[in-house]
Amino acid sequence: MAAESDANDDGIESDEPTPVGVKLGSTRTVLTYPDGNGGVHAERSLTCLATYEDAITGDEKALFGERAAAEYPDCVEYMLRSGLPEDDERAALADRYFRELLSANGVPEESAVVYAVPTMENDEGLENLTDVIESSPIGAAGMRSYPESLCGAIPALGDGVEAVDEVFLAVNMGSTNLEASAYRRGDQLVPFSTGSVTGNDVDRRIVANVEEETQGRVHVDLTTAREYKEEHGDFESFEPFSDVVQQPGGGSHEFTIEDGVQDALNWYLDAAVDAVANEFLPDLANDFMKPYQLALANPIALTGGMACIPGMTGEFERRLSAELDREVAVVSPDEPDLAAAEGAHRIAERLAGR
Ligand SMILES: Nc1ncnc2c1ncn2[C@@H]1O[C@H](COP(=O)(O)OP(=O)(O)OP(=O)(O)O)[C@@H](O)[C@H]1O
Ligand SMILES: [Mg+2]
Structure with a gap:
């Protein structure tokens, strides 16, 4: 070179x-x-x-x-x-x-x-x-690691790296875990993560729902379930959709899914709100009462692939506000699935002296 x-x-x-x-x-x-x-x-x-x-x-x-x-x-x-x-x-x-x-x-x-x-x-x-x-x-020329939910929050909360100077909450919705943390000037307070509210769980539920909705005639694999979720999941305007499967004895079978995808997503969102409101936040309030109050007055950054689902952010805000019985604001970056790498890149630019 x-x-x-x-x-x-x-x-x-x-x-x-x-x-x-x-x-x-x-x-x-x-x-x-x-x-x-x-x-x-x-x-x-x-x-x-x-x-x-x-x-x-x-x-x-x-x-x-x-x-x-x-x-x-x-x-x-x-x-x-x-x-x-x-x-x-x-x-x-x-x-x-x-x-x-x-x-x-x-x-x-x-x-x-x-x-x-x-x-x-x-x-x-x-x-x-x-x-x-x-x-x-x-x-x-240098290597550093930061928590995924902090990196993801960076593009959600500003055009630079403003998030690193603030006190706020971040929630990252991945395929194998749901992560929530409070950050105080870049320092992670009360890291919380659960493997029981995940994008993969949604896919598994879609498989079961499709089987049920078609009276056992259609069994889709997890990849297909994930594609249904990514293509048709929508909290704003969900539409029933149709697909076709080849049958073992020849011929094809067309079927329509009315609720299977959205039911799974509603379960996910309720479980996510419950984990944040009733598991993570009480621990935070217990250990850091003032930062907890400060953070809840600021927008919560919602990131990760599952936050790409249309309407997820608004619905998370509505259901979390209802659960906490106070108005909270929730924001997502433009591309929630890319946000962690984007935020990491912005930190890397600082490290590289740009
Ligand atoms: N555009 C999209 N629309 C809907 N869902 C999406 C979209 N992109 C990704 N997902 C879903 O988000 C999840 C993946 O999110 P993400 O890429 O943040 O996870 P990951 O970082 O690979 O997983 P983990 O954090 O568990 O290691 C998967 O369940 C995937 O199906
Ligand atoms: Mg992830």
Whole structure:
């Protein structure tokens, strides 16, 4: 690599390292870096890897993301399925996945990297994730980790990194956990996370609801359920939709889903509001009464993929206000599923001296 006169991605001759944001998620990983036109590129990739043997050389090769999922559905590995790399084998797969993703995107070694890390009570998993991060080829100019819900709140609460100077609440709605925290000037107070209110639970419920609504005639898999949720879930204007399945004995069967998707989402939202109002907030009030009052007077940042569902933010605000018997405001960034990596990128820009 020619190190001296590297033009950086903005086309300016510079010795400044490239700022990079990373969110390694159980379903999707998001990588953010300068797009070369003064903006930021966000690369979304399914967090999965498939290996195969090169037909000519016999070498083992790896394929990652959407292509791995589409071409090798039989053996693709989602190594962060539970949110963190559970064991050495999955840590090694995560390491390989991340290297493939970085090299496909040409992320330079001379970079300042900020990782958005989930809040979970799983020390071994967190240690494994730290190993993956520390052994990665990027971040020669600096590496830091911040909680995922803090990173996600940054684009929800301003155009810069204003959130880091405030006292506020953040809730992140992921596929394997629901995370809530209070932040006081970047410091995480009373981190809370639960694995019982998740995007994956919604998918499982949709599978069961579809079976019930079709009197047992239609059984969809979890991927299809997730697609139904992502395409048709809507708290503002949900419409019944139809789909067709091939039947084992030949022929096809068309069916309509009236309530199956929205019922699952209503369960999710009520459970999320209940966890925040009746589990997380009482603990916070107990330990930090004044910051609790200050934070509730500010908008709550709602992020994560599940916050992409149209109307989720407004409905969360309405139901949480009702549950707490006081008006609270809830805001989401424009792209809640990319927000953690975007926020991480903004912190990385500061670290890189921009
Ligand atoms: N555009 C969308 N519309 C609806 N739901 C979405 C959308 N994008 C993602 N989701 C859902 O959000 C969840 C994934 O959220 P996110 O990407 O924040 O999770 P993750 O970080 O990969 O998971 P975790 O935080 O549990 O490790 C999944 O259940 C997914 O189906
Ligand atoms: Mg996440």
